[in-house]
Amino acid sequence: MIPELGQISLILALILATLLATIPMYGAWKNDTRLMALAPSLVIGHFVFALLAYLVLTVAFINHDFTVTYVAMNSNLLLPFAYRLSAVWGGHEGSLLLWILMLAGWMLAVLMFSRALPTVYRTRVLAVMGIVSIGFLLFTLLTSNPFERILPGPPDGQDMNPLLQDPGMIFHPPLLYMGYVGFAVAFGFAIAGLLGGKVERDWVRWSRPWTLIAWAFLTAGITLGSWWAYYELGWGGWWFWDPVENASFIPWLIGTALIHSQAVTEKRGAFPAWTVLLAIAAFSMSLLGTFLVRSGVLTSVHAFANDPERGLFILGFMTVITGGALLLYALRAPRIMAGEGFDFVSRETALMLNNMFFAVSAGMVLLGTLYPLVSDFMGWAQVSVGPPYFSAMFILLMTPVVMLIPFGPMSRWKKDEITRIAKPLAISAAVAIVLGFSIAAYLGAWSARAITGWIGGLWLIFGTFSYLRTALRGRRRGLPRHQIGMIMAHAGIGVFVIGVAMVSSSTVQRDVRVEPGQTVELEGYRFELTEVVPVKGSNWIADEARFRVFRGDRELFDMNPQKRRYHRGGQIMTQVALRPGITRDLYIAMGERLDDNDAWSIRIHIKPFVRWIWGGALLLALGGLVSASDRRYWRESRTQAQKPARADQSGRTNAAGDEVPA
Amino acid sequence: MKSTTGRFSFFAVTSVLGLILGTSLGWASAITPYEFNDPANEARFQALSRELRCTVCQNQSLADSDAPLAQDLRRELYEMIQDGRADMEIRQFMVDRYGEFVLYRPPIASHTLLLWAGPFIMLLIGIAIGLITIKRRRKAL
Amino acid sequence: MIKMLVPFGIFVALVIMLIAGLDTAEERQLVASPLIDKPVPTFELPGLYEPNVQRSNADFVGQPWILNVWGSWCWACRVEHPFVERLGREAGVPLVGFNWKDEREDALEWIDRYGDAWTTHVVDFEGRSAIDLGVYGAPETFLIDHQGIIRHKHIGPIDQTIFNDLMRRIMELRSEAESA
Numbered sequence: 001m002i003p004e005l006g007q008i009s010l011i012l013a014l015i016l017a018t019l020l021a022t023i024p025m026y027g028a029w030k031n032d033t034r035l036m037a038l039a040p041s042l043v044i045g046h047f048v049f050a051l052l053a054y055l056v057l058t059v060a061f062i063n064h065d066f067t068v069t070y071v072a073m074n075s076n077l078l079l080p081f082a083y084r085l086s087a088v089w090g091g092h093e094g095s096l097l098l099w100i101l102m103l104a105g106w107m108l109a110v111l112m113f114s115r116a117l118p119t120v121y122r123t124r125v126l127a128v129m130g131i132v133s134i135g136f137l138l139f140t141l142l143t144s145n146p147f148e149r150i151l152p153g154p155p156d157g158q159d160m161n162p163l164l165q166d167p168g169m170i171f172h173p174p175l176l177y178m179g180y181v182g183f184a185v186a187f188g189f190a191i192a193g194l195l196g197g198k199v200e201r202d203w204v205r206w207s208r209p210w211t212l213i214a215w216a217f218l219t220a221g222i223t224l225g226s227w228w229a230y231y232e233l234g235w236g237g238w239w240f241w242d243p244v245e246n247a248s249f250i251p252w253l254i255g256t257a258l259i260h261s262q263a264v265t266e267k268r269g270a271f272p273a274w275t276v277l278l279a280i281a282a283f284s285m286s287l288l289g290t291f292l293v294r295s296g297v298l299t300s301v302h303a304f305a306n307d308p309e310r311g312l313f314i315l316g317f318m319t320v321i322t323g324g325a326l327l328l329y330a331l332r333a334p335r336i337m338a339g340e341g342f343d344f345v346s347r348e349t350a351l352m353l354n355n356m357f358f359a360v361s362a363g364m365v366l367l368g369t370l371y372p373l374v375s376d377f378m379g380w381a382q383v384s385v386g387p388p389y390f391s392a393m394f395i396l397l398m399t400p401v402v403m404l405i406p407f408g409p410m411s412r413w414k415k416d417e418i419t420r421i422a423k424p425l426a427i428s429a430a431v432a433i434v435l436g437f438s439i440a441a442y443l444g445a446w447s448a449r450a451i452t453g454w455i456g457g458l459w460l461i462f463g464t465f466s467y468l469r470t471a472l473r474g475r476r477r478g479l480p481r482h483q484i485g486m487i488m489a490h491a492g493i494g495v496f497v498i499g500v501a502m503v504s505s506s507t508v509q510r511d512v513r514v515e516p517g518q519t520v521e522l523e524g525y526r527f528e529l530t531e532v533v534p535v536k537g538s539n540w541i542a543d544e545a546r547f548r549v550f551r552g553d554r555e556l557f558d559m560n561p562q563k564r565r566y567h568r569g570g571q572i573m574t575q576v577a578l579r580p581g582i583t584r585d586l587y588i589a590m591g592e593r594l595d596d597n598d599a600w601s602i603r604i605h606i607k608p609f610v611r612w613i614w615g616g617a618l619l620l621a622l623g624g625l626v627s628a629s630d631r632r633y634w635r636e637s638r639t640q641a642q643k644p645a646r647a648d649q650s651g652r653t654n655a656a657g658d659e660v661p662a
Numbered sequence: 663m664k665s666t667t668g669r670f671s672f673f674a675v676t677s678v679l680g681l682i683l684g685t686s687l688g689w690a691s692a693i694t695p696y697e698f699n700d701p702a703n704e705a706r707f708q709a710l711s712r713e714l715r716c717t718v719c720q721n722q723s724l725a726d727s728d729a730p731l732a733q734d735l736r737r738e739l740y741e742m743i744q745d746g747r748a749d750m751e752i753r754q755f756m757v758d759r760y761g762e763f764v765l766y767r768p769p770i771a772s773h774t775l776l777l778w779a780g781p782f783i784m785l786l787i788g789i790a791i792g793l794i795t796i797k798r799r800r801k802a803l
Numbered sequence: 804m805i806k807m808l809v810p811f812g813i814f815v816a817l818v819i820m821l822i823a824g825l826d827t828a829e830e831r832q833l834v835a836s837p838l839i840d841k842p843v844p845t846f847e848l849p850g851l852y853e854p855n856v857q858r859s860n861a862d863f864v865g866q867p868w869i870l871n872v873w874g875s876w877c878w879a880c881r882v883e884h885p886f887v888e889r890l891g892r893e894a895g896v897p898l899v900g901f902n903w904k905d906e907r908e909d910a911l912e913w914i915d916r917y918g919d920a921w922t923t924h925v926v927d928f929e930g931r932s933a934i935d936l937g938v939y940g941a942p943e944t945f946l947i948d949h950q951g952i953i954r955h956k957h958i959g960p961i962d963q964t965i966f967n968d969l970m971r972r973i974m975e976l977r978s979e980a981e982s983a
Contacts, residue, residue: 235692235726242721270799277810284814297824299720299832308825315825319818326811333807341802349796356788364781370817371768371777372831373824380773382835384715386723386766393781415803509708513695591693603693717834717939730904731939734930759937761837 003068006056007147013049013104014137016042020130028123028195036123043104043111043126046133050104054097057146058088067153070094070146076157076568078539079165086170087160092294093146095173099290100136102174102181103129110185110210113634117206124192125185132184135317143310159568162540168228175221176248180286182214183255186262187283190276191325194332199276204266209628211262211279212485215255216624222248223617231578236509236587236605238613241390243298246369247289253362254282257355259624264351268413269339271352276336277329278355284322285362291315297373343415350408354401361397365390391504402456402497405490406463409483410470424470428462443608445506453501460494485627492619499612508606511591514545515599523606525586526550527559532598540564542575545590545600549579561602563590584608690733692726696740703743710749711736714756715764723766836937836956843870843945843953844935851902851910851924858925860951867976868897869969870945871921872933874905875913877941883960887942888920890966894973902926903933903941946972949980 020042027035057070061084066072074087074094089098107129114122140146163169189207193199225245230238239245258278265275292298295311342348368385375383406428410421436455440446464487471479479487512520519528528548535544542564549556561577579586584606591601698704708725714735716727724732724739735756742752756764768774824831838844847859871887873880891898900921902910907926927933936945946955946969955972957965 237726240721280810291821295825296828297821308828311825311828312822315818315821322814323811323818326814330807330811341799342796343800343803344796348799349792352792352795356785356792360781360784360788363784367777367780370820370824371774373820373827374776375773376827376831377820377823378773382761382763382831383768383774383777384763384766385768385777386713386715388713388767389777397781397785511693511695589693591691591695601691601693601695731930734904734934738931738934758837759934760939761835761937763834 003056003060003065003147003149006053006060007141007145009049009053009056010100010137010141010147013046013053013100014134014141016046016049017130017133017137020046021127021134024123025127028120028127031120033119036119039123039126040111042130043107046130047104047108050101054088054101057094057097058085061085061087064157065153066155066157067149067151068146069148069150072150072154072157074157074160076159078568079160080538082170083160083165086164089173090160090164090169093140093144095177096136096140096144097146098174098177099181100133100140102177103133103136103184106181106185106210107133110188114206117203121192121196121200121203124195125188128188128191129184132187132321135321139310139313139317143307143313159539159566162564162566162569162571162573163232166228166232168224168232172221172224172228175217175224177221179214179216179218179221179248179255180251180283180289182210182217183251183279183283183286185210185214186258186279187325190279191328193276193336194325194328197332197335199265199272199336201266201269204262204272204275205633207279208259208262208266209630209633211255211259212624212628215252215259216621216628218248218252218255219617219621219624222252223614223621226617227614230610231576233574236507236576236589236603236607238503238610241365241368241387243369244293246365246390247292250362250365250369251282251285251289253358253365254278254285257358257362258282260351260358261355264348265339268342268348270342270348272336272339273329273333274355276333278359280322280325280329281362284318284325285366287314287318287321291318292369298369340414342413345411345416345418345421347408347411347413347416350404350411353404354408357397357401357404361394364393364397368393399456402460402493405460405493406467409464409467409486409490424466425463428466429459432456432458432462443502443506445502445608447505449501449505453498453505457494457496457498457501460497461491464490464494480632481630482627482632485623485625485630487623488626489620489623492616492623494616495612495619496616499609499614499616502609503607503613506608509603511601511603513594513599514602515597520602520604522604524551525556525606527588527604529600529602532600535562537564539568540566540573543590543593543600545577545588545602547577547588549586559586559588561588561590563592580611582611585610690728690730692728692732694733694736694740696736698743706749707740707743710739710743710752713766714739714753715766717760717764833958834937834939836953838937838953839956841953843947843951844932846925846927846932846935848925848927848932851900851907851914851926854907854926858923863897863899863947864951865949865980866896867946867948867973867980868899869894869973870899870901870936870947872901872903872936872938872941872943872945874903874941875909876905879960880942881917883942883962884917884920886961886963886966888918890961890969891920891922894970895977896973897922900924901933901936901938903938904928904930944969946976948976949983 020039024036024039024042027033027038057068060068060071061075062081064071064075064077070091070093074091075084079087087094089095107126110122110125110129186207189203193203225248226238229240230236258275261271261275261278264270265272291311291314294307295314296308297311368389371385372383375381406425407421410425432455436451436458440451440454443450445451468479468487471483508523510520510522514520514529516529516531519526526549528550530546530548532543532545535542542562544560544562547559547561549559557579559577559579562575564573564575565571566573574589577588587605587607589603591603593600696707698707711725712723714724716722716724716729716732716735718729718731719727724736738755739752742755753765762769768777770778843860845860847857850856850858869890871890887898898921900923902924905926905928910926940958942960944957944961945953948954954976957969961969
């Protein structure tokens with residue numbers, strides 16, 4: 001398949017996207033069924049050509065077609081097959097192709113699963129997503145074409161960055177992009193609603209699973225990135241508040257607020273304007289993230305490409321999309337429905353508070369990330385904003401949320417009393433405090449951070465299970481999936497909090513000089529270095545340090561960290577030796593050879609409960625997916641005539657405070 | 663790959679690359695086995711080396727950087743701690759030479775007021791909006 | 804209505820700042836020196852050809868001078884070398900080569916191969932004085948006035964444009980020194 005075919009496919013996709021953004025959109029405005037009927041075939045065609053372009057690039061990698069510049073820059077003859085496949089999205093240009101493909105895929109999915117939606121509305125959603133696709137296709141074709149050629153092609157390519165030759169790195173970008181692009185669906189729904197002048201609850205219900213799925217994927221992608229950094233980068237950290245990490249975290253925070261706001265708008269009709277605004281913000285922050293990572297405007301370890309010209313294009317694109325959306329919001333938002341009332345103590349208030357904290361947190365991370373820019377813009381001193389700022393602020397802002405979470409599900413819609421909610425939760429709180437102290441004492445983790453972490457995490461877990469008990473009361477069948485998902489997710493946060501608290505307060509780390517034959521003792525473990533030997537790999541050569549690990553008198557296992565040197569680029573990489581465990585990870589990294597006697601500098605970590613960080617986050621993501629699979633989101637809506645008027649507005653709730661359908 | 667950057671940016675990029683390449687040719691490691699007589703000092707060393715930025719790296723602390731300059735700075739840090747200097751003094755030492763850029767925890771000063779106060783201002787605005795919203799929604803009850 | 808435009812307004816402010824940020828992205832890659840208009844930090848370092856002789860910043864008081872940080876391992880130093888040579892010939896002030904984190908033999912060999920552009924040499928093998936100067940990479944070039952105050956620092960290799968700028972500044976410092 002010649003690479004030019006890929007370029008032509010992209011151009012065709014662009015043409016179709018342009019048609020989709022204009023003709024059916026005009027048809028929706030004029031209520032012209034014939035014009036709107038064009039949308040489905042345009043969406044399908046758009047997807048087909050996006051897929052074709054992606055496959056052409058993939059085939060170029062498989063066949064080692066080094067006449068394609070992008071292939072030559074990101075692959076070589078020695079690169080294993082799996083990494084050749086993932087190299088497609090390993091660089092800037094190819095990753096854009098992945099974006100485009102995923103966007104086209106989501107558009108197709110919306111088309112296929114949305115027969116219940118009114119045609120005008122659905123057409124607008126697809127047309128708006130088409131506009132987004134135009135932007136990305138133009139960006140790719142004009143500034144970042146993956147199909148550019150070098151003729152004659154070099155005999156071999158450069159190597160893929162060894163850091164990327166890793167299973168963790170294969171899945172990280174696709175998962176993230178599923179999230180970013182998925183927020184475009186929520187964005188499409190919001191804009192379509194504004195264009196039409198109203199936001200029907202049915203539509204919000206309809207957009208919820210898409211948003212949940214996108215959010216879950218983003219959660220998984222961020223988690224994977226964190227886990228990968230931990231074992232690959234050799235310094236034992238799991239989050240650095242680096243601008244590129246923040247670029248993915250800000251949409252996540254807004255996305256979290258969004259899924260909760262959607263719940264309120266769907267159930268009670270309240271906050272329609274906030275839901276729309278959050279949907280616009282979530283996708284805009286995804287675009288902003290794309291900008292930050294590729295424009296060179298911020299210094300980061302991870303940045304893709306530093307090209308201010310490309311940055312300007314993305315910025316222009318973002319201005320059109322977000323600026324246009326926000327102008328539309330200013331014009332139309334007052335008109336969309338106001339929704340039901342609610343009292344001071346109610347689930348609405350709890351969720352509103354929750355969203356407020358998440359939105360402020362997102363604002364804080366954005367402020368901190370962009371502050372060096374602000375300071376420079378204003379002519380102030382050159383400053384750095386790093387983990388000490390972000391961690392401190394984040395903990396401050398999230399602590400009220402952690403305390404609040406168990407109250408949310410327990411409270412009734414519309415109106416509730418504190419005493420009713422507080423009683424079952426008081427028991428959870430008491431148990432959490434007692435158990436938290438006891439566990440911290442047993443572990444010897446006497447710091448304030450560890451203790452509050454245990455108490456907070458257990459409070460979340462027990463508080464959520466308290467809800468589980470309440471919800472199950474009087475139910476013959478099991479809980480609906482959206483409740484199961486919520487329980488999983490909230491409990492997952494508890495697990496996460498414990499992990500973070502323990503790792504940040506009780507990690508033991510030593511940098512030592514070790515000679516073969518010597519032993520290092522740490523927290524009851526003994527690490528004996530037996531020898532340091534040279535080892536060869538497929539495209540690298542390494543020094544491997546062989547450690548035997550003892551606990552007391554018992555020999556446990558071996559740990560063999562390596563210091564690798566890759567042939568092609570000469571890069572030196574630290575291959576950490578990791579011994580994962582449920583309650584602790586053992587971690588050894590090699591430093592450098594110290595001049596005498598085969599001695600090496602070695603870093604040994606004992607990281608308590610670090611797996612709980614990713615375990616909790618995975619629970620969070622799974623909870624989102626489970627929730628999204630709930631049938632109530634996917635069933636056809638009853639028509640307005642059939643739906644009993646009072647079903648969603650009555651005070652008929654079961655013990656758990658959920659609506660009971662009429 | 664066609665370069666789309668202009669002439670000035672070419673020099674800027676190569677000079678930055680030159681700096682980084684130049685210093686990274688003498689490869690070192692972030693792992694430095696210093697001996698401390700007092701475990702509290704070791705904790706201070708670890709904390710400070712995480713708080714101080716490696717000026718020659720893209721975005722890494724002294725604790726995480728393999729650059730030779732980072733190694734030199736860690737050595738200075740170690741000696742200052744052994745010398746009995748206070749944390750504030752050590753930070754000031756670094757700032758005097760490299761500017762506030764070298765601190766990952768920005769100082770609380772007039773030019774960082776927006777940074778430190780910003781989130782709280784946002785929070786207050788959020789709470790105000792929340793209260794107004796609840797008031798309105800109660801009327802609709 | 805105004806209320807509804809607030810999000811749009813915030814967004815516009817953000818975009819303006821990001822555009823400005825793009826513009827300044829390259830210069831923000833460089834760490835600005837806090838030592839401008841401050842006295843050059845005291846140093847006492849051995850020479851390169853005569854390692855037994857100690858040279859100090861005090862030796863150069865009374866006239867403006869240039870401090871150029873370099874090393875044989877530094878690739879960009881090779882690139883800027885022709886301009887450093889011109890500085891040495893045309894500036895009319897001492898051009899001190901500050902050999903940083905380098906082995907003496909490597910430095911001498913490098914000079915043998917590419918030429919000695921500097922009028923005097925000091926060697927900082929350990930890097931301690933470099934830290935005092937806020938050096939974080941090579942090449943870096945400092946312009947110091949006749950009273951020992953650092954007046955300008957250039958980070959990165961010298962090209963034609965920068966060379967012209969440096970020459971202009973040196974001429975200004977020289978006339979300052981003469982009228983003093």
